[in-house]
Amino acid sequence: GENVEQHPSTLSVQEGDSAVIKCTYSDSASNYFPWYKQELGKRPQLIIDIRSNVGEKKDQRIAVTLNKTAKHFSLHITETQPEDSAVYFCAASMGGATNKLIFGTGTLLAVQP
Amino acid sequence: SAVISQKPSRDICQRGTSLTIQCQVDSQVTMMFWYRQQPGQSLTLIATANQGSEATYESGFVIDKFPISRPNLTFSTLTVSNMSPEDSSIYLCSVLIASDEQYFGPGTRLTVT
Numbered sequence: 001g002e003n004v005e006q007h008p009s010t011l012s013v014q015e016g017d018s019a020v021i022k023c024t025y026s027d028s029a030s031n032y033f034p035w036y037k038q039e040l041g042k043r044p045q046l047i048i049d050i051r052s053n054v055g056e057k058k059d060q061r062i063a064v065t066l067n068k069t070a071k072h073f074s075l076h077i078t079e080t081q082p083e084d085s086a087v088y089f090c091a092a093s094m095g096g097a098t099n100k101l102i103f104g105t106g107t108l109l110a111v112q113p
Numbered sequence: 114s115a116v117i118s119q120k121p122s123r124d125i126c127q128r129g130t131s132l133t134i135q136c137q138v139d140s141q142v143t144m145m146f147w148y149r150q151q152p153g154q155s156l157t158l159i160a161t162a163n164q165g166s167e168a169t170y171e172s173g174f175v176i177d178k179f180p181i182s183r184p185n186l187t188f189s190t191l192t193v194s195n196m197s198p199e200d201s202s203i204y205l206c207s208v209l210i211a212s213d214e215q216y217f218g219p220g221t222r223l224t225v226t
Contacts, residue, residue: 032213043205043217089155099144099209103156
């Protein structure tokens with residue numbers, strides 16, 4: 001069935017360094033790829049998304065890239081800060097319907113001050 | 114975005130009983146979803162709550178176990194029926210804003226003893 005693989009499962013960086021989280025999806029019809037940040041005990045928050053007609057999108061310190069041919073997409077966080085510490089989930093739309101999402105397994109990011 | 118609330122925020126229930134979780138949005142939304150997040154795990158879509166008709170369930174989830182109602186465009190309920198300890202999870206509703214952006218409620222933490 002459809003699935004989304006996410007790596008790494010944990011990532012520890014020093015404050016100010018960059019962090020990269022990678023996801024691979026299986027459904028070639030997927031066309032919407034959001035990223036969520038979930039702090040401990042809180043709800044997942046949408047932080048950035050990208051659609052299949054775009055290769056890269058930036059929002060301040062975060063950026064997402066998409067390679068549809070390889071079915072890869074990645075989250076890049078630059079100049080990391082301790083408040084970036086959280087679990088990050090990638091997701092991909094199921095088939096041609098952008099509103100049904102399948103989530104990756106999550107990456108625990110720890111930013112060391 | 115929208116303001117999304119859930120009730121209860123947490124509950125401890127005995128096996129064999131049922132719990133109904135409510136999701137309320139402060140504006141009309143076209144689509145609402147229910148997810149399950151088992152401890153330390155990712156999010157799994159249970160079903161799409163359809164206004165005025167039966168919910169659409171994902172593989173592995175059935176109406177008898179997880180009956181869903183959506184009487185209008187701002188409210189939905191999910192019932193977890195005949196609970197067992199394996200049902201201990203966080204249950205989250207989400208709503209679709211704009212064409213494909215999903216925003217989550219705060220979640221209901223369920224513990225079954």
